[in-house]
Amino acid sequence: MKNNTKKTCSPDGKNWAYSQIVKEHFFYPRNILFDETGYEADGVGMVGSPECGDVMHVWIKIDKKTNRIKECKWRTFGCASAIASVSMMSVMATENGGMDLKTAQTLKPQQIVERLGGLPERKFHCSVLGHEALRDAVIDYLKHANK
Amino acid sequence: MNNKYIFLDNASTTPIDQKVLNAMMPYLKDKYGNPSSLHRLGRINKSSIEKSRQEIAQYIGSETQEIFFTSGGTESDNLAIFGIARANKHKGKHIIVSCIEHKAILDSSKKLENEGFEVTYLDVDKNGIISLDQFRSSLRKDTILVSIMYANNEIGTIQPIKKISEILRENRDANPIFHCDACQATGVLPIKVKELGVDALTVSASKIYGPKGIGFLYINKKYSFEPIIYGGGQERSLRSGTENVAGIIGFAKAIQISEQKRISENVRLTKLRDYFILQIKKNIKDVVINGSLKNRLPNNLNVSIRGVEGESLVLLLDEKGVFCSTGSACSSIDLNPSHVLVKIGLPLELAHCSVRFTLGRHTRKSDIDHSVKLLVECVDKIRSITTIK
Numbered sequence: 001m002k003n004n005t006k007k008t009c010s011p012d013g014k015n016w017a018y019s020q021i022v023k024e025h026f027f028y029p030r031n032i033l034f035d036e037t038g039y040e041a042d043g044v045g046m047v048g049s050p051e052c053g054d055v056m057h058v059w060i061k062i063d064k065k066t067n068r069i070k071e072c073k074w075r076t077f078g079c080a081s082a083i084a085s086v087s088m089m090s091v092m093a094t095e096n097g098g099m100d101l102k103t104a105q106t107l108k109p110q111q112i113v114e115r116l117g118g119l120p121e122r123k124f125h126c127s128v129l130g131h132e133a134l135r136d137a138v139i140d141y142l143k144h145a146n147k
Numbered sequence: 148m149n150n151k152y153i154f155l156d157n158a159s160t161t162p163i164d165q166k167v168l169n170a171m172m173p174y175l176k177d178k179y180g181n182p183s184s185l186h187r188l189g190r191i192n193k194s195s196i197e198k199s200r201q202e203i204a205q206y207i208g209s210e211t212q213e214i215f216f217t218s219g220g221t222e223s224d225n226l227a228i229f230g231i232a233r234a235n236k237h238k239g240k241h242i243i244v245s246c247i248e249h250k251a252i253l254d255s256s257k258k259l260e261n262e263g264f265e266v267t268y269l270d271v272d273k274n275g276i277i278s279l280d281q282f283r284s285s286l287r288k289d290t291i292l293v294s295i296m297y298a299n300n301e302i303g304t305i306q307p308i309k310k311i312s313e314i315l316r317e318n319r320d321a322n323p324i325f326h327c328d329a330c331q332a333t334g335v336l337p338i339k340v341k342e343l344g345v346d347a348l349t350v351s352a353s354k355i356y357g358p359k360g361i362g363f364l365y366i367n368k369k370y371s372f373e374p375i376i377y378g379g380g381q382e383r384s385l386r387s388g389t390e391n392v393a394g395i396i397g398f399a400k401a402i403q404i405s406e407q408k409r410i411s412e413n414v415r416l417t418k419l420r421d422y423f424i425l426q427i428k429k430n431i432k433d434v435v436i437n438g439s440l441k442n443r444l445p446n447n448l449n450v451s452i453r454g455v456e457g458e459s460l461v462l463l464l465d466e467k468g469v470f471c472s473t474g475s476a477c478s479s480i481d482l483n484p485s486h487v488l489v490k491i492g493l494p495l496e497l498a499h500c501s502v503r504f505t506l507g508r509h510t511r512k513s514d515i516d517h518s519v520k521l522l523v524e525c526v527d528k529i530r531s532i533t534t535i536k
Contacts, residue, residue, distance in 0.1 A: 026459075027466065032532050050496035053456060053476050053484070055534040077533040079458040079477030122482060 018080060019117035025084035030091055033059055033073035041073075043141030045133040054078040056086055058133035060093070062141055068098030072134070081119050082127040085112050089130030104138045107131040152468035153514045157354075157446060157507030158300055158331060159472060163397070164356040164508075170400040171358065174393035182390050183379065192392050199399035206402050207348065208339040209365050215382045216395055219362040220330040220351035222375075224251035224294075226364050226386065227326040227347050230372035231292050232259050235324070239289025245269045245277050245296065245306070247487045249328060252294050269295075274439030275304035275491045283314055290321040297332035297343075301474060301487040301503060302438030303447025305336065312344025324370050330354055330362075334405035335413060335444055340365055352394065356508060357401030361394030408508070416506050417445040419515060423504065424448060426519040431526055435497060437488055446506040449474070449488075451497040454535035455526050460502055463525040469518050474501040496535070 016023055033039060041059035048054040054077065061071040072093040074086050089112050093099045099107075109128040113119050119128070154162070174195070180188030182196055197211070204211045217223045232242060244256050246268040256266045267285045269277045277295065293315065298305045308327055315325055326347035329338050334355040340348055347370070351362040366372060378387030427434055433453035452460070457473030464471060474485025476499060483489075484498035493501070504518075530536075 026462065029532060034531055050499075050535055051494075053495070053499035057534045075532050075534045077454060077535045078456050079475065080462050081477075082456075083459060083532070123477075127477070 017120050018084070019119075021088070021115070021117040022081060022084040022119065025087040025116070026080040029083055029087040031071075031073050031087065031094070033057075033075055039073070041137075043137040043139070043144070045136030045138075045140060047129045047132045047136065048078070050077065054082045054127060054129055056082070056129045056133045058086070058090075058130070058137045060134070060137045060141065062101070062145075063098060066098070066100075068100050069093045069104060069138075070098055072137075074130075074133070078129075079123075079127055081123045082129065084116060085109075085119070085128045086130040086133070088112050088115050089134060091115075093134060101138050101142070105135050107134060152470060153510075153518050155469060155471045155504040155506060155510065155514075155518060157510075158303070158503065158505035160353045160359065161356045161507055162509065163358055164401060164404055166404060167357055167397045167400045171393040171397040174396050178392070180392075182392060183381065192390075196390055196392055196395045199395045202399045203363065203402055206338075206406060207350075207365055208341050210368060212383065213365050213368050215364045215366065215386050216390060216398075217362045217364055217386055218360055218391070219353065220249070220328070220349055221251040221362075223349035223351070223362045223364040224249065224328055225255050226372070226375055227349060227366070228252060228255035228259065228292070228294060229375050230385075231324050231326065231347065231366075231370070232264055233262075234371045234373045235291040236264070239287075239291040240264045241267070241287050241290040243267045243269060243282070243285050243290060243293045243295075243323070245271060245294075246490045247271050247275060247299055247301075248294065248296050249300055249330070252296070252328060253486075256294075271304075271490055273492050274442070275299055275302050275487070276439065276442060277306060277311075279307065279310055279314060282311060283318075286314075286318055286321040286323070288320050290323040292326065293323045294326040294328065296328040296330075297336060297338070298329075298444050299438070299487060300331050301485055302449045302491070303331070303444035303505075304438045305332070305442040305444065308343050308345065316344065324367075331444060333402075334409060335446070340367075346370060352398040352401050355401045355405045358394050358397040361391050361398045363398070412508060413445045416510075419510060419512060420445055420448055420506055422512065423506070423515045423519070426515065427522065430519060430523050435493075437493060437501060438491060446510075448504045448506075450502060450504075451488075451493065451500040452502065452526055453497065453500060454533040455500050455529045456533075457500055457502050459529050460525055463528065464521060467521045467525065469521050471505075472503045474503065475499045 042062045045058040059073045063070040072090040180192045182193040324346045327345040328349045346367045348365040353359040435451045437449040457475030458477040476484040488498040
């Protein structure tokens with residue numbers, strides 16, 4: 001994976017280790033589920049561990065007619081790139097009428113990173129977990145739906 | 148960056164004192180001579196750096212020729228570890244360091260293991276202090292070097308340096324050279340080498356409101372060490388390279404000012420730090436203080452805030468103009484959480500949630516009040532989206 005984060009040498013301290021898109025999603029994360037009480041999710045996914053510094057929960061709702069993701073909500077314990085990457089994942093899962101379940105199960109971390117405008121290389125493997133949580137949530141939904 | 152910011156990262160470095168800068172300015176401009184030159188421009192600078200060396204020697208109670216200027220704390224530590232070990236390997240190949248030393252010591256020691264040296268890494272207790280019993284029992288006939296830091300850079304805990312040197316004096320079998328990294332302790336604790344009983348000492352200017360890029364290694368003249376940098380034979384052939392003249396002048400000035408302010412600043416900063424702790428505990432729940440508060444630098448506060456990952460918190464605070472640091476894995480180059488926090492037994496989950504605030508000469512009570520307010524906002528924000536409640 002090439003480090004495609006654009007680093008500038010601006011003297012005003014605006015040269016972040018992260019891209020502008022990562023920054024936006026970190027400061028203004030999308031689709032957070034502040035409280036899951038009463039939230040009727042069709043599928044739930046959980047990845048990571050507190051010891052590793054990243055724990056991600058994802059809740060999805062499925063449009064039963066189209067079999068596409070209608071809502072994708074999350075909460076995360078993690079660093080800036082973990083937060084930004086799950087936020088971006090939730091946008092990708094729900095944009096353009098929602099992701100179909102097959103695409104959701106095969107979403108690649110590279111796709112999330114590309115949409116984020118890149119991540120520092122060392123951050124790539126540890127913090128991009130959104131695709132795994134999404135896959136787990138879809139599997140969880142299918143398990144219940146097929147009963 | 149706007150001008151309204153609060154710098155609570157004084158253990159990483161300190162802003163340069165205006166008087167230090169003033170003292171340095173002539174040497175950055177008109178007095179540019181190379182101290183090794185025969186002509187007047189060089190000779191003037193040679194006597195200036197020797198005067199500074201004298202002042203610094205006086206400050207630590209050593210002889211002038213026992214001070215070797217380097218590029219900073221890391222180089223001084225490297226010089227102490229490699230220089231002493233390699234020059235004394237005919238006497239033995241065993242080295243003792245604590246497990247919470249700065250990486251400049253730890254990584255140098257690891258490198259020496261490849262050269263056939265054997266290194267004992269002393270444990271620390273939950274307060275971040277080594278055990279004197281373990282130290283005593285680790286000493287061997289072939290122990291040639293002991294390196295223990297005076298105060299830790301992450302949790303500010305202070306090691307019993309005098310007691311360590313007493314143990315070394317009492318021990319008849321081993322006669323190692325005792326090096327102490329005093330980068331964090333300088334300007335806060337007394338560093339008279341004879342009183343401490345250390346044979347070698349690392350000090351850096353950038354932590355005491357001096358310039359970056361200058362440090363020194365004190366080493367007792369009865370011991371020999373090998374250089375790690377070769378060249379023009381400066382610093383009595385033990386550290387070659389054209390002297391950082393302005394840096395040396397600034398260093399001496401910074402030490403002088405720090406010593407003048409030392410006692411009163413310690414009293415002020417202890418009060419301010421304890422007030423900071425009180426305010427944090429009052430306003431934020433589930434906060435753990437990392438390391439002993441008893442044997443600790445007055446300006447250091449290291450806390451873990453449950454469920455609040457450190458890198459996220461540092462970046463949110465940065466956006467609001469409060470600058471601090473974290474021991475979280477996500478902020479480190481090797482993606483491991485702080486070795487210091489791990490060694491004091493902090494669960495990994497909490498090590499990821501650590502944040503270090505280090506106060507300084509310019510920190511006022513209003514800064515603390517404002518920082519607490521912003522800290523509460525940032526913690527609330529992160530806790531609202533975290534999975535760990």
